[in-house]
Amino acid sequence: MRDDLKALLPLPPAALHILLALAAEDRHGYGIMQEVARQSRGQYEIGPGTLYDNLEKLMRRGLVNDAPRRSASEDPRRRYYRLTSFGRRVLSADLERLRAVLKEAKAALPALESRRSS
Amino acid sequence: MKRSLYRILIALHPSRFRERFGDEMMCVFDESSANRGAKLFADGLFSLARQWLVRSGLWKLAAGAAVSALLLCAWGFAFTQGTHTSLEWELQVLAGNPAYHRASDLLDENEFEREAAQAVAILADIRKADEAKQAGAERQNQRREKQPSPRSNSTESSPNKG
Numbered sequence: 487m488r489d490d491l492k493a494l495l496p497l498p499p500a501a502l503h504i505l506l507a508l509a510a511e512d513r514h515g516y517g518i519m520q521e522v523a524r525q526s527r528g529q530y531e532i533g534p535g536t537l538y539d540n541l542e543k544l545m546r547r548g549l550v551n552d553a554p555r556r557s558a559s560e561d562p563r564r565r566y567y568r569l570t571s572f573g574r575r576v577l578s579a580d581l582e583r584l585r586a587v588l589k590e591a592k593a594a595l596p597a598l599e600s601r602r603s604s
Numbered sequence: 605m606k607r608s609l610y611r612i613l614i615a616l617h618p619s620r621f622r623e624r625f626g627d628e629m630m631c632v633f634d635e636s637s638a639n640r641g642a643k644l645f646a647d648g649l650f651s652l653a654r655q656w657l658v659r660s661g662l663w664k665l666a667a668g669a670a671v672s673a674l675l676l677c678a679w680g681f682a683f684t685q686g687t688h689t690s691l692e693w694e695l696q697v698l699a700g701n702p703a704y705h706r707a708s709d710l711l712d713e714n715e716f717e718r719e720a721a722q723a724v725a726i727l728a729d730i731r732k733a734d735e736a737k738q739a740g741a742e743r744q745n746q747r748r749e750k751q752p753s754p755r756s757n758s759t760e761s762s763p764n765k766g
Contacts, residue, residue: 536647538629551677563630564628
């Protein structure tokens with residue numbers, strides 16, 4: 487299982503944002519798109535084509551699955567998606583990787599700046 | 605109008621993707637088309653290309669066809685070039701060889717004939733000398749055979765004396 491997890495890393499940006507959007511709660515497609523835009527402060531937006539292409543891949547790999555509809559009054563075309571426990575582990579591993587990258591970048595930044603100033 | 609166009613765009617997707625996500629894509633379009641119509645169309649077009657070329661495995665077919673066409677072209681080119689005689693090709697190779705040019709520059713025809721005649725004369729002299737040497741050796745052998753050796757006579761007479 488650990489090898490499966492490693493094979494999925496690093497996550498592509500769209501997949502990372504979708505998993506992040508589903509981390510807090512189950513969402514439908516449009517909800518995911520809105521959450522991705524909110525998380526990135528509008529800097530990263532995905533369209534339905536990119537979203538569903540990535541969702542299909544994530545579902546096939548067992549990171550996301552279907553979730554039950556919240557209320558019967560909603561648009562019947564809407565479907566909800568949920569992060570699986572495996573998806574949560576993959577997301578955690580990728581965030582850990584990004585944290586290590588950020589740490590390295592922070593350590594390297596003063597050296598770079600001092601080199602620039604000299 | 606926009607909606608109909610987007611519906612057509614979705615309808616052009618591979619059936620596997622369209623049946624699974626077509627309605628949802630349409631739903632997203634209905635909810636968000638007011639403020640991002642152009643972006644949605646661009647995304648739909650990219651999605652269409654991606655689904656057909658990458659996800660459906662059509663690229664494998666296209667790549668196979670392209671490789672086959674290239675191989676056919678290469679084979680055809682080689683076949684048309686192969687109708688020239690091999691001699692022509694060999695001459696071309698020879699003409700391209702710098703050693704060939706050096707040799708042809710150094711030796712002209714007359715010079716070559718003179719050198720060759722000298723070489724033949726030297727060979728003939730060597731052969732003559734060899735033949736004379738052989739004939740002399742044979743003559744010496746014949747002479748030795750004709751003359752009886754004195755030592756053999758003394759050995760034959762000694763037992764009689766005793």
